[in-house]
Amino acid sequence: MTENNNEKEERKGKYIIEREYVEDERIIEPEKLDIGGVDASGRWGLIVLPRVIKDFDHSLIDEVKKLPRGKHIERCWQCGLCTSVCPVAHKEPNFNPRYFIYIVKMGYKSEIKKLKKYVYLCQGCGLCSEACPKHVDPSGVMMALNILFDKV
Amino acid sequence: MEKNKSVLVIGAGPAGLQASKDIAEFGYRVILVEKNSELGGAPIRWKYHTLAPDFVPTEKVLGPLIDFVKNNNLITVYTDSIVESYEQKEDFFNIKILNLKSKGVYNEKVSAIIVATGFEHFNASVDPRYGYGINPNVIGINELEVMISNGKVLRHDGKIPKRIGFIFCVGSRDRSTNPWCCTVCCGVSIKQAIEIKKIIPDSQIYMIYMDIRTVGLWEKLYWQSMENYHINYIRGRVGEIYWTGEKLLVKGEDTLVRGPFEALFDMIVLAVGMEPGEGTKQIAKVLGLKVNEYGFLSPRIPNIHYDSGKDGIFLAGACVAPMSVEEAIGEGSAAALQAIKYSMRKAKKMP
């Protein structure tokens, strides 16, 4: 992630002490907000949306299973061996094959929307599929997700 | 019958039944005392449908044992009874058996005693997190086993549940309730989830777990549940269950997402663990047996279960530690041999 060079553009919600733990999408900071004649722009009108997962959606995993190299996605038991050998994961913390498989299995759309741009970083090296004890073929699943995440 | 060729077996669960069978086949007499009206212990009391990991029907394993015990001339069965007192003499024990219904007292003389008093399932109403006993549609794995035996898994209002959650480690691995692990609940819960999937194919089942401890050959249940039966696994814990009037709102944390979830479920099954039952507590007092900090019977050396440390008294089964049916059967057999060896030694037939 590159630093934003524009000094004028301040990070929204910068007064929140635990800012690092709040995702950008959940912060709504209005540029202009007037409440009954009182100026509540900026931090005075800032609200933070909750992050509770309300439901599970298994339609995505059905789509992945239909694609030839994604058909073993259901075998994954989240051990993390794939991420531990993945060269991309060692550089880019948002690329985590184990976690991608999990959010697709459980259908956490908000997480998918946040992370889908990182799926393209997969190099296709296949180390994960060699390491996987359940023969999930995470390398293939990443290919399937590349196709599917476009639609989410 | 000679008093030094009689063995008292307390408890007619898998361990007690196997011990009785072995002793009778050897040619000794057995006094089998059981607190409940039926023989078979927890698998029969709670109507276990099949046994993990191969889905063997319970009758196939326990049926032959119960039939043998009922029909064998050398075995005297006292149901609805407890051992009220015992007295150790030079080479035999004087036993007083009390029938809880008729209040009749019976005297027996035996040369050795086997304690196989088994376990009780944890009563989840003591744990306020899940609202067991207050919220409808929150049941334990014991009650679910009865439903599966009847072939119908239904909510309290008679409807078929679509989304079912299993919560692991209820009444176990918890300092506020019971600190030990019950070893078999993970495997039993997964077995039941697969059986529910067979009864209700379009249901969505979620196993909310801390760890999955399907040991040994039971591991195949875990793999099958994910790969063949499409059962979902959420690594996390549930803090509160709220009844909305129609569904159960389950509030927990999903560890892998590192965030909270609040989802609606039709039914929640609690994997209630094993704890020492009233029978174990009562017999420990009567026979003066040592009990460890968890309330289980404590053998003289922890890894050798049959040796109670008291002359002539042997331990077997879930009254010593949580275990599966197959392990209890094995322990019953081991205790039977120890009891026979002891009796023979006492009758001066062996050094």
Place this chain on the structure above:
Amino acid sequence: MDNKLSINFNDEEISLTKEDQKLFQKLIEERKAKLAKGTIEDYLRMLEKMKELEKKEEIILHHVHEEYQPRLVKTLSGRIKKIPTVELWQHKSCGQCGHIPGYISSLYWIMNELNIPYVDDTNQTSCTAWNYYGSGTSNSIAITAVFLRNMHVAYEKNAYPLIHCGTSFGDYKECRYLVVMSDEIRNKVRAILKKIDRDIVIPEELVHYSEWLHVMRYEIAERKKFNVSNIKVAVHAACHTYKLMSEDYTYDDNILNGIRPAPTSSIVLALGAKLVDYSNWYDCCGFGFRHILTEREISRSFAYFRKIKPIVEETQADVLITHDTGCVTTLDKSQVVPLAHGYKETIPVIADSQFAALAMGAHPFRICQLHWHIADWKNLLNKMEIDWQSAWDDYKKYIEELKKGAKPFLLIPPPRKLQPRIRDERKNLNGEE
């Protein structure tokens, strides 16, 4: 029940008499899953030590004696707690006096209607619990000294302290625990009190005003003037009252099966309103001790999205009632910004004393001061069939008269029966030289 109950504690057999059994019955049998492990036992041990200190004459206990006409309630562990009903020393809340004036004026008005004598002392300091919970800038000795100073004033006036604010209540529970259990704190606090010519007086029971409303609920319901049977009421209980030192708050087996604290829910039920339940009952209002100062944005969002919005969506309640200054403030004021963002869910938030006073026919503005509350209460008053429009006109006229120099309408307490303890220069409060 046997005369003796034996329990095994650390390999030691302890025999309890029948009286002690009642104390421990709930502890051992019903509350076996002691998720608040240690809190209940420690608190009960503290109460025992308090009595011991009194016997050794190290402290004075302000007893809830018969002249306070106490009524009995049960706490979490089954202990009997005495709630005084008359001759109360009103321990006011800075937040209430500051921006929810209707909160206490409603309580005073109710006491006047029931002819309950009380002392509205000007000689009270703020409990400084905000110091402790909000900014963490104080220390245990200073806060305890302030606590005992107020208690000493009440003892002098011969009136039993009734604590208005939930935060004060929680703070005082903690301070009492510290001063009883720790000799060091007690000695240091005594030194401070000696400098202002006071000594350590500890109240036998710490009583929150919502517990007073709970024991007086039938008398209040008798004087009800407006029908509230069609009003749906959601209740929020403050963290400081029942989560902090959870042993010392009222639980009643007939109210909500004794699972949740009884006050506030009980008076709603006694008035005949419809009590509704929602999924986030146990959640904090959003004030969150220090959060409202340091993480205002998250506090405000939490209060709206995790409390107000679910309550409105799940229950469509007409009013949200609570019993603490901070809770009323947070839940009421936090609705402003999300509503400006376009969210639709809103609910009026008032205190139990204000709701009870409204039902008894108090003036919505002179007494209940509803105009200080931001979330719209007009629908609630319409449903209760209270003509707020003419009440508002009347209130505006009253303000005009005040501006012209008329005397303000004050709430005068009924005459007291008990006399204050006179302090002789040479003697202390017990009459010793």
